Amino acid sequence: xxxxxxxxxxxxxxxxxxxxxxxxxxxxxxxxxxxxxxxxxxxxxxxxxxxxxxxxxxxxxxxxxxxxxxxxxxxxxxxxxxxxxxxxxxxxxxxxxxxxxxxxxxxxxxxxxxxxxxxxxxxxxxxxxxxxxxxxxxxxxxxxxxxxxxxxxxxxxxxxxxxxxxxxxxxxxxxxxxxxxxxxxxxxxxxxxxxxxxxxxxxxxxxxxxxxxxxxxxxxxxxxxxxxxxxxxxxxxxxxxxxxxxxxxxxxxxxxxxxxxxxxxxxxxxxxxxxxxxxxxxxxxxxxxxxxxxxxxxxxxxxxxxxxxxxxxxxxxxxxxxxxxxxxxxxxx
Amino acid sequence: xxxxxxxxxxxxxxxxxxxxxxxxxxxxxxxxxxxxxxxxxxxxxxxxxxxxxxxxxxxxxxxxxxxxxxxxxxxxxxxxxxxxxxxxxxxxxxxxxxxxxxxxxxxxxxxxxxxxxxxxxxxxxxxxxxxxxxxxxxxxxxxxxxxxxxxxxxxxxxxxxxxxxxxxxxxxxxxxxxxxxxxxxxxxxxxxxxxxxxxxxxxxxxxxxxxxxxxxxxxxxxxxxxxxxxxxxxxxxxxxxxxxx
Numbered sequence: 375x376x377x378x379x380x381x382x383x384x385x386x387x388x389x390x391x392x393x394x395x396x397x398x399x400x401x402x403x404x405x406x407x408x409x410x411x412x413x414x415x416x417x418x419x420x421x422x423x424x425x426x427x428x429x430x431x432x433x434x435x436x437x438x439x440x441x442x443x444x445x446x447x448x449x450x451x452x453x454x455x456x457x458x459x460x461x462x463x464x465x466x467x468x469x470x471x472x473x474x475x476x477x478x479x480x481x482x483x484x485x486x487x488x489x490x491x492x493x494x495x496x497x498x499x500x501x502x503x504x505x506x507x508x509x510x511x512x513x514x515x516x517x518x519x520x521x522x523x524x525x526x527x528x529x530x531x532x533x534x535x536x537x538x539x540x541x542x543x544x545x546x547x548x549x550x551x552x553x554x555x556x557x558x559x560x561x562x563x564x565x566x567x568x569x570x571x572x573x574x575x576x577x578x579x580x581x582x583x584x585x586x587x588x589x590x591x592x593x594x595x596x597x598x599x600x601x602x603x604x605x606x607x608x609x610x611x612x613x614x615x616x617x618x619x620x621x622x623x624x625x626x627x628x629x630x631x632x633x634x635x636x637x638x639x640x641x642x643x644x645x646x647x648x649x650x651x652x653x654x655x656x657x658x659x660x661x662x663x664x665x666x667x668x669x670x671x672x673x674x675x676x677x678x679x680x681x682x683x684x685x686x687x688x689x690x691x692x693x694x695x696x697x698x699x700x701x702x703x704x705x706x707x
Numbered sequence: 708x709x710x711x712x713x714x715x716x717x718x719x720x721x722x723x724x725x726x727x728x729x730x731x732x733x734x735x736x737x738x739x740x741x742x743x744x745x746x747x748x749x750x751x752x753x754x755x756x757x758x759x760x761x762x763x764x765x766x767x768x769x770x771x772x773x774x775x776x777x778x779x780x781x782x783x784x785x786x787x788x789x790x791x792x793x794x795x796x797x798x799x800x801x802x803x804x805x806x807x808x809x810x811x812x813x814x815x816x817x818x819x820x821x822x823x824x825x826x827x828x829x830x831x832x833x834x835x836x837x838x839x840x841x842x843x844x845x846x847x848x849x850x851x852x853x854x855x856x857x858x859x860x861x862x863x864x865x866x867x868x869x870x871x872x873x874x875x876x877x878x879x880x881x882x883x884x885x886x887x888x889x890x891x892x893x894x895x896x897x898x899x900x901x902x903x904x905x906x907x908x909x910x911x912x913x914x915x916x917x918x919x920x921x922x923x924x925x926x927x928x929x930x931x932x933x934x935x936x937x938x939x940x941x942x943x944x945x946x947x948x949x950x951x952x
Contacts, residue, residue: 609795616791631799
C-alpha cells in the first residue's frame with residue numbers, strides 16, 4: 375500500500391504553487407496596465423447612480439450625450455425640394471407628402487458684429503414616411519450580398535487550398551508547405567486591415583469588401599477543411615487504394631461524404647461571420663450598411679444610427695434562425 | 708492439379724522499429740480454392756494480405772498473379788481481378804448501400820461519372836442483383852450504411868468485392884468484429900458465392916472451428932513464417948499447438 379502511494383504523483387507540488395503565484399503577479403500587473411481598476415470604478419459608480427445613492431457617474435455622462443438623440447429611430451427621409459432635379463409636385467412618390475418648415479436666416483451685422491435675423495424663410499421638404507427605412511434596407515441588402523459573394527469566393531478558393539494543404543493528399547512536401555503558408559497568411563491579416571489594401575486595389579465599395587472577406591475566410595475554410603481531410607477515417611480510403619483508384623477519386627467517394635457535415639457547419643459559420651463583418655468593413659470603405667452607419671455617426675445623426683443598428687440586429691438574428699434550420703436539414707438524416 | 712492463380716515467393720518484411728512481420732513466406736493459391744490463414748495476433752497474417760494488395764511494400768520477395776509479377780504497370784491491370792473484404796468493413800458510412808457497392812468499380816468508370824456520382828446503368832443493375840446474392844433482398848439500397856448492423860455491412864462489403872467479378876478475394880479477418888452466429892452466416896455466404904462463381908479466397912481467421920468449416924486448405928503462421936499448410940480435413944490439435952503457444 376505504501377509503495378503505491380510513493381509511486382503516485384502528488385496533485386500539486388512546489389512548482390505548481392510557484393507557477394500559480396507567478397501567474398497571479400502577471401495577472402495583477404496586466405490588469406493595472408490595461409485599466410481594469412478604472413472599469414470596476416466606473417461600473418461601481420454607475421450602479422450607485424442607478425439605485426440613486428450618487429447622482430453623477432462617468433458612464434452616464436459619457437453616454438447621455440448621445441442617448442437622448444438615439445431615440446426614436448428615424449424611419450422617414452426629408453429632402454429639400456429645391457435640391458431635387460425636375461421636382462414634380464403633382465406626381466409624388468407613394469405615401470410621400472410635401473411639408474413646409476420655417477427656417478431663419480442669420481447674418482452678422484458688420485457694424486455691431488452681432489448675429490441678426492435678416493429674413494424668415496419657408497422651405498418645402500419632400501417627406502417620405504419610410505424613405506430612410508428603404509435606404510437602410512437597400513444598404514443592408516448590399517451587405518448581405520457582400521457576405522454571400524465573399525463566402526462563395528472563399529469556397530472556390532478553399533477547395534484547392536484544402537486539397538494541397540492536407541498532408542495525406544498533397545503531392546509533395548514543398549507544395550504542402552506553400553499551401554499551408556498561403557492558408558496561414560490569409561488568416562493572419564484581419565479583414566479590417568486587408569480591406570484597406572483592397573480599397574486601394576479595387577476602389578471604394580462592395581468589391582473591396584468582397585475580396586477582403588473572401589480571402590480571409592478562404593484561409594479559415596482551407597485550414598478547417600484540410601484538417602478534416604487528414605482526420606477522415608482511413609479504412610474506406612484503403613479499400614479504394616487497394617482497388618487502384620486515383621487520389622481525387624478516393625477523395626470524392628470516401629473522404630467527401632465523411633467531411634461534408636462538418637464542412638457545411640463551417641460554411642454556415644463563415645457565412646454568419648461574413649454577414650457580421652460585412653456590416654463592419656463598410657466603416658473603412660468596404661461598402662454596405664457600414665458606410666451608411668459611419669456617415670451618420672460622423673454627422674451626429676444618432677436617430678439614424680439606431681435604425682441601422684436595429685436593422686443589423688434583425689438580419690443577424692434572422693440568419694441565425696435560418697442557419698440552424700438549414701444545418702439540421704443538411705446534416706441530419 | 709488445378710492451375711496456380713497467385714503465388715507469393717520468399718516474401719520478407721520488417722517494419723520500422725525492427726518488428727519482423729514476414730520472414731520468408733512462400734504460398735501458392737490455386738484456382739477455385741479457399742484458404743484460411745490461422746495464427747495469433749502479430750503472426751504476419753495481415754501483412755501478408757496487405758502486401759498482396761499493395762498496401763505494404765515487401766523488403767524482398769515477389770508476388771505473382773497468373774504468372775505475372777504483381778508490380779508497377781501490371782499491378783493496376785491485374786488488380787482488377789483481386790477483391791478485398793475487410794475486418795472493419797471499410798465502407799463509407801454516410802454513403803448509401805448502392806454507392807458503397809458501386810465503389811468496387813471506382814477505377815473502371817470515367818472521371819465525369821465519379822465527379823457527379825452518375826454510375827452506369829448496367830453497374831447499378833448489377834449492384835442491385837448482388838444485393839440479392841448476398842442475402843439482402845428487398846433492402847432499401849438508398850439507406851445509409853451507418854444505419855445497418857455489422858452483419859449487413861459485411862454483406863455489403865462482400866457485394867462490393869463481387870461487383871468486379873474477381874478471380875480471388877482476399878479477406879483480412881472478415882468476421883472478427885461480428886458475433887459468432889453472424890460470423891458463421893457470413894463465412895457460409897462467402898464460401899457459397901466463391902464456389903458458385905469459381906472464385907478463390909485467401910482469408911485470415913482467428914477461430915479454428917470456422918477455418919475447418921470454411922476452408923479447403925489451412926495455413927498456420929507464427930512469427931512471420933508458415934508453420935503448416937495442409938488440407939482442413941487433416942488438421943490436428945498438434946498442428947494448432949505449434950502456432951498458438
